[in-house]
Amino acid sequence: MMQIKKEIEEANKILKEIEEALNTEDWEHVATHDNYLKKEIGTPRQLYSNIKLHESFNIENALGKFTQKTQSPRKIKTIYKYIAAACVLLASMTYLTFHYWGKEKAELTPYSLQHAYLILDNGQHVNLNQKVNLDKDGVTITNPGASKVIYTANPNVETTTQNKLIVPLGAEKYILQLSDGTIVKINVGSELTFPSVFTGDNRIVELSGEAYFDVTHSTTPFIVRSKNMDVKVLGTTFNMMVYPEEPVINTTLISGKVMVTCHSDKDSITQTAVLNPGMQANYQKEVQRLEINPVDCEYYTAWIKGDLSFENASMEEIMRIIARNYNLKIVFDSEELKDIKCFISIKKEKGFEEILKIINMATGVQFRTENDVIHIYK
Numbered sequence: 001m002m003q004i005k006k007e008i009e010e011a012n013k014i015l016k017e018i019e020e021a022l023n024t025e026d027w028e029h030v031a032t033h034d035n036y037l038k039k040e041i042g043t044p045r046q047l048y049s050n051i052k053l054h055e056s057f058n059i060e061n062a063l064g065k066f067t068q069k070t071q072s073p074r075k076i077k078t079i080y081k082y083i084a085a086a087c088v089l090l091a092s093m094t095y096l097t098f099h100y101w102g103k104e105k106a107e108l109t110p111y112s113l114q115h116a117y118l119i120l121d122n123g124q125h126v127n128l129n130q131k132v133n134l135d136k137d138g139v140t141i142t143n144p145g146a147s148k149v150i151y152t153a154n155p156n157v158e159t160t161t162q163n164k165l166i167v168p169l170g171a172e173k174y175i176l177q178l179s180d181g182t183i184v185k186i187n188v189g190s191e192l193t194f195p196s197v198f199t200g201d202n203r204i205v206e207l208s209g210e211a212y213f214d215v216t217h218s219t220t221p222f223i224v225r226s227k228n229m230d231v232k233v234l235g236t237t238f239n240m241m242v243y244p245e246e247p248v249i250n251t252t253l254i255s256g257k258v259m260v261t262c263h264s265d266k267d268s269i270t271q272t273a274v275l276n277p278g279m280q281a282n283y284q285k286e287v288q289r290l291e292i293n294p295v296d297c298e299y300y301t302a303w304i305k306g307d308l309s310f311e312n313a314s315m316e317e318i319m320r321i322i323a324r325n326y327n328l329k330i331v332f333d334s335e336e337l338k339d340i341k342c343f344i345s346i347k348k349e350k351g352f353e354e355i356l357k358i359i360n361m362a363t364g365v366q367f368r369t370e371n372d373v374i375h376i377y378k
Helices: 002-024 035-041 044-053 059-070 073-101 315-326 335-339 352-363
Strands: 117-119 125-127 133-136 139-145 148-153 162-167 174-177 183-186 190-195 203-214 222-225 229-233 237-242 248-255 258-263 270-275 279-284 289-294 307-314 329-332 341-347 366-370 373-377
Touching (some): 183 190, 258 279, 270 279, 307 315, 315 329, 315 335, 315 373, 329 335, 352 366
Parallel strands (some): 203 222
Antiparallel strands (some): 117 125, 117 162, 133 139, 183 203, 190 203, 203 237, 237 248, 248 279, 258 270, 307 341, 366 373
């Protein structure tokens, strides 16, 4: 009992150092004396990063994810004697998380715990759920609102660095304003790699996931690259969905004109098309086929308004999107269930439980939830 008390006192001591570091951003001196932190779970900076990556109201679940992230199999047993101290630390960190970064949110829900963050060229992680005001080589990075970060470049800046904005699974969409004024709305489970300032003959960014682009017009082409689909524009608005796990990826043009180029994984087959407003380029990766079709643009951009909309969509497609939006795993009891079609439109904020109830009433499909896994049967 005395040992547990000692560990709790040590955890609280470390917590105070972490709290101080939240204000000073000086992590090099946090718990440097603690050999357990160094040997078992890495540096104090890694400790903080891992806790932030796995923050949750469910402390037991957070600890489990945290140990999986940081422990090798032969060290798992060692962690048990520190569970009491670690739980206190994680619980306190959860409080600090919402005390420091949750002030602008009136209500926190289980699926809004994760949040967007930046990775700068030097590897620094920038938490976008707190106020940011950085000056990096003549480029100012600020986030005046709760869901938007802005890059502003000094006119004399000639050098650029690569940055990445990540919107994790289960997070909320995030808005990025690039140095040229282009607005990018980034959906959950997505990553956008971009330069701090555009230089040269092209404005090039790389996307994995889904994003809505409102591109500032310029004589310098704006190019979005992805694994199987590239889009080139001068100034326009379009939605691009290129999640790696999706069998069909697409670009939907809202206004202006774009050139879409699709290619196989090995670039052995390349297909190009020019889109007009209201048209969509669909690329089926397995058969390497590009199709151009007229579509309802509002349906494919509903996610921007916080809506989850499905028109005659298969259960497999619906559940993939639900899994991304709420950071869940999906298990089908049989392959036949994946082909069941459904029409549904609902606000994401309602939660996945409400969506599953509606699907159940519409199709008779049953759902059983265990932790973060949804089992689907009939």
